[in-house]
Structures are given as structure tokens and as C-alpha cells.
Amino acid sequence: MRTFPRSLVLAIAAVVLGMLLPTAALAASADVRGTSVIAPAVDNPAPIFTDTNGHVFENEIAWLASAGVTRGWEVSPGMYEFRPQAQILRGEMAAFLYRLSGSPNFDVPTTSPFIDVSTDFVFYREIAWLAEQGISAGWSTPAGAEFRPFLSTSRDVMARFLHRFQLSPAFDAGVSPFRDVTGSTVFATEILWLASEGISTGWNVGYGCYEYRPYQNVTRSEMAAFLYRMENGGTTPLVGNTCAPPPSPLVSDHVTSGAFCGQARLGWYGYTVTGVLMRCTQLPGETQPRWRQA
Template sequence: MALIAAASIVSSLFIAAPAAQADTITAAQLPGLLTVAAETTTPSYDRDLFEHWIDADSDDCNTRYEVLIDESTTRVTVDDGCWISGGTWVSPYDGVTAYAPSGIEIDHVVALAEAWRSGASGWTNEQRRAFANDLDVPYALTAASSTSNQSKADKDPAEWLPTNSSYVCEYVTSWALVKYRWSLTVDQAEFDALSSVLSGTCGSQSVTLPPLGDSTPAPTPVTFSDVSTNHVFYDEIRWLADAGISRGWKVGDTYEFRPARSIARGEMAAFLYRMAGEPAYTPPATSPFVDVRTSHVFYREIAWLADTGISKGWNTSKGTEFRPGWSTSREVMAAFLYRFEGSPAYSPDGESPFRDVSSSRTFYKEIRWLAAAGISTGWNVGYGCRDYRPLVTVKRAEMAAFLYRLENGGTTPITASECSPPPSPLYSGTVTAGAFCARDYAGWYGYTSGGTLMQCKTSSTDTRLRWRQV
């Protein structure tokens, strides 16, 4: 989108609206479509009412990073957590080049404060959020140098124009189109400046009017190339995507969910924030965690998680740490979901239904609550015995299932132990499935390191003694 010559405005800048709405006019006609009115100065402008940046398509890249990826003039590499490397950005306002995301800013062509004075003060928070993160047209947001962005600030074209004279026509055209798209007014001096620039050769350019801001279509359904219809959690993953909680990663023309990948604590924060409906929330200017910068792709979600008391992190000699890259264990997941639900009144009684979860465990109550709700009932390892495996990390597919059950109701609740261990002899160590076992152990039972019950025995097709699943 950056550095597009005025002569190429039609072909490379503007996205056509649906056929029933698309109107092509000349740039000179744009000012006549705008309403002239004095700017509103009350109520006072509040930047926090324009929520940004958000991850609208749940692909782990928020609006700022989407623009950076789109406007780089060289190929970028996007790693987990939307970490970008290898890009080059040229500020169209002044021609300044940056070689790292930290060296470039994302500018609202029509500044938020200007939008506020031009009608946005009367919008809902949802409308302001949509405006502040508008990726549906390629000219609402642009990568700009810090110097030009600060110089521009919230000025309109009557007060500021790019120093790059070859970009002035495109800039003013973009400004007018954004104002039209969002039904924002222009003051008289602004109208005169638009009319002056959008004249002559610049004014003769053809432009296509965009759809109005309140008619932006909903995201199209996502199909994951790495999740087959016979996947054990296919329905749950499908629900997670349709609910906008996670739409995976876009790879070429397809999407990947990566169901077997462990879910990190930062991702967990994002999942729960979206599960809560992405409530309006302004994170603090200073991060509550020494290991989470305010520029972190999930900073808003992590700060929200802390403010709601779902996770306070760890107190260390360096300060409070969240450890966003750490994998989430099953017992921590239980605690997160319990607190997410408002820490409901619950008192576990009777013997633990899990062999590996004693009443002295830190998250014993939360795990018992999760099982009683049928959200996670662990593994049946035979003879009515169950394991929860509290330290095993949660995979993305499993998290889809847990959230689905939390929202739609769980499976059969597990509230008490029904474990009747196999009779002696029981092998005291761990065994390996399929491994040979000595004749002295024929008929003995044993458990694998993963908790699966095995027996040293033959089979109908193999007369050799092996550890075989019961």
C-alpha cells in the first residue's frame, strides 16, 4: 500500500465495494459528498474510547502487525506470537525508510482526535473500535515515520500535508474517502483544502467509493487444512474458530490450527479474553509484569487477565513475572477456568477421583470442580481408576474441547473415586507397552509412565510374553 503513485490510485489503492454499492466518481467530486459542519469540541476527546490495537481475525497478529506485514516492501517472516523480522518500510509521508517494526509507526490517516471532533464522539464504543482498526480498506491506516506522524498529529489537510509532494494527491484522496466511509464531517477550511488539492490532474483521477463503515461484512468461516473431519475434537475446534476465539494461522491460501501444539500462557490469556466477549478494557500504561512489554501482541489480554484476578503471575526478585511463553499445564488450566467462571462456591468431598491428584495439591479444588462439571475428566486407566496428569501441558485441540464444554455443558461428571486397583502381583516400577517380560512376571500388572495399565501376557497371535494393555 505504501508509496503508490497518483496515477495508480484506482488499480492499487482502493478496494471496490460490492457491485450493488460500488460507485465510481472522480476525485474532484469527493468533497461534494461530505457534510460541512463546525467541529465538535464537547465532550472532550478520550483516546481510550477508541480501542486498538485488536486481533480481529484471531490469528495472533493485531491491527498494527497486520499493517506492518501488508506494507513491507520486502518479504517478512512471521513467527509464533506474530514476531516479525526481515521487513522494510518506507514512510509515504516523507520517504524515510525503516528496517525494523520498532522504527515505524502506524498512523490513522484521519486521526482519532479528528474523527472525534467530526462525529465519532457520538458513536458507540463498537463503532469507534471498528474505525480505529479498519483493515477493510487499504488507505485508513498506513506505516509512517515517527517524525512525520508526530508532525501530522491530529491536523487536517488545511493544516498539514506530506512533505513528499508526490504523495499529496493520494493522501488527500485517502483522507476524503475515509471521511466518506465513516460519515464524518469536514469543517469549512478542511473542505476548501480538499477541493483545492482534488482539482486539475489529481481531481480527474477515478476513485471507487468504499462501503460505509457500518456495512463491513463478518469474517468468513475458516477451514483448517490440518484438522480433518474425523479429528476427535473436530466439532470443538470448528466451534472455537466460528466463535472468533482462535482462527489459527494463515498459510498461503489456507489456515492451520496446529491442534497438537501446546498452548502458551500468553495465548491462554487471549483465548479467555475473547471467550469473555472482548470486553472494553484499557490496559495500564506501565505493564504489571516485568517480562511483558506494553508492545506485546497479547499485552491487553494479559493485563486484563491480571486485573480480573485470573492470573497474578509470580513474584520474583526482579519483579512480578507472567511468563507468557510458558506452556500451560492441565492443573493451571483448571485454575484459570475456575477463576474465569468467578470462582464458584464448591467444596470437594469424598476421595479424589484421580490417583495422581491428592487433597494436598495446590489446585485440588479447581481440578475437582473441573471434573465435577464434566469439563475434563482425565484418563480411565482401568479398573475404574482415573488419572488427571496435572503437569501435562495442554494442547490447542484439548483447549478447544475444554472451552466448548465450559460454554455448552460438559460430559459425564466425575465426582468420586471408583478405583479398584488390580490384584497383586503389581509390578513396582514402570513398564513399556509391547516390551518383552520375563516368565516370572506372567500375569503381573504394571503401569506405563503415562499411567496406562498393562499386563504381562500372551495374545491370540503372539505366544511371547509382552506387556500388553488391559
């Protein structure tokens, strides 16, 4: 049998191994929805997404890709979509956090901690890591713990995940800045921590009032923004309660100081174009009520 020099054998092996490794690496990181790959190879630059140009979170999404957390969906050779308005699933959330943490090595359990996540599930390693870190214990059921990887991630659960990802830092919660988050809200502490860090300040609904909307599901673009702010510094923190809604009833149109308002609106409130609160009142001797500063 013919023999070859050892140096030649090693060179051929290196070439073959170099051809196989990228394929194996990409297959191991396939996204659960479609043909996406989340973790880029070293020689695989971050993709430019075709569906995020001009998006409000375009920069945050680009950062997420450059950090190797997501590559979205490859819809044709070299063409990628991020699908910013798609809701992020719990399985994907585990993958995002695991890769944001640097894809750390750990003893992957041979038995799944969740009855609905098999050891050959595409994100088994990431979900097992999430459980090992105490970030998520899933749901306790008579049959055992469930992770529910295909369930969308709600905003309150997202707050819980990120707070635990940061090792549950202590802080002075104080008064809730959100009118829909109270002491009885399940993950109130975690939500208020997000606000105090400027990671999420919810929606400004007017009159100094904010809503967090804890049961609304998180989109992929919003998740990119939350992770970016957590890693790079958030927006202006939201602390304390500044909510001062106007008294009712309130007219929807702007009013003019001194103008007649009519008997039907006696006692009503309204705002001028400059934001001055007015009230429809009638003084003794007047035949018609007028708008006056409240």
C-alpha cells in the same frame, strides 16, 4: 484552490476508512507464533482448517473458530492450519479467554503489571485483562511479577485459569476421583471442579481408576475441548473415587477358570476374558494349583 462538495468528501473518506480498518484490525490480533490472526473481522467468516479433518476434537475446534476465538495460521491465501497438537502458550491462553469473554472494554494500564510483558506486546491487552480480572497474578520475583507468556500451559494451571474465569464457583469437592490428585496437590480444588463439571475427566487407566496428570502441558485441541465443554455443557461429571485396582501380583494375559496355573504363580491373580478376578490357589490333596474365583 479547488473545493469539492462535502458529500463527495465524506464518501471518499468512507471508502478509504473501509479499506484501512480490516488491515488494522487483523494486524492487532496477530498470533504470537507465525502469521495467525485470532479474532475474525465481522465480514471475515471462520476458517476451515486443513489439519483437523477427522481429529477427535474436530467439532470443538470448529466451534472455537466460529466463536472468533482463533483463526489459527494462514499458511497460504485462504488456507489455514490449527495445529491441534501444538502446546498452548500462556500468552495465547490469555488471548483465548479474553476473546471468549467477548473482548471486553476496560482501562488498559499504561504500565504493564508484569516485568516480562511490554505494553507493545502482541497480547498485552489480553494479559493485562487477565491480571485485572484476578485470573492470573503470574510469578512473584525479586525484580517484580512475571507472566512468562511463552511458557506452555500445564493442565493444573489451566484448571486454575478456568475456575477463576468462571468467578471461582463454590462446590463440594468431596473425595478426589483422580489417583494423582490429592489434598496436597496445589490446584486440587480447581481440578476437582473441572471434573465435577465434566470439563475434564482425565484418563481412565482401568479398574475404575482415573488420572488427571496435572503437570502435563495442554495442547491447542485439548484447550478447544475444555472451552467448548465449559461454555456448552461438559461430559458426564466425574465425582467420588471408584478406583479399585486388583491385588498384585497380576498376570498380564487372560486366565481360564479351573485351568492349571503352575507352582510359580501360586497366589497370583488374573482376569478372565469376561472380567472375573481369579486367583491361583491349591486346595489340600491337589497336586497342582488351579485358577479359581478370588
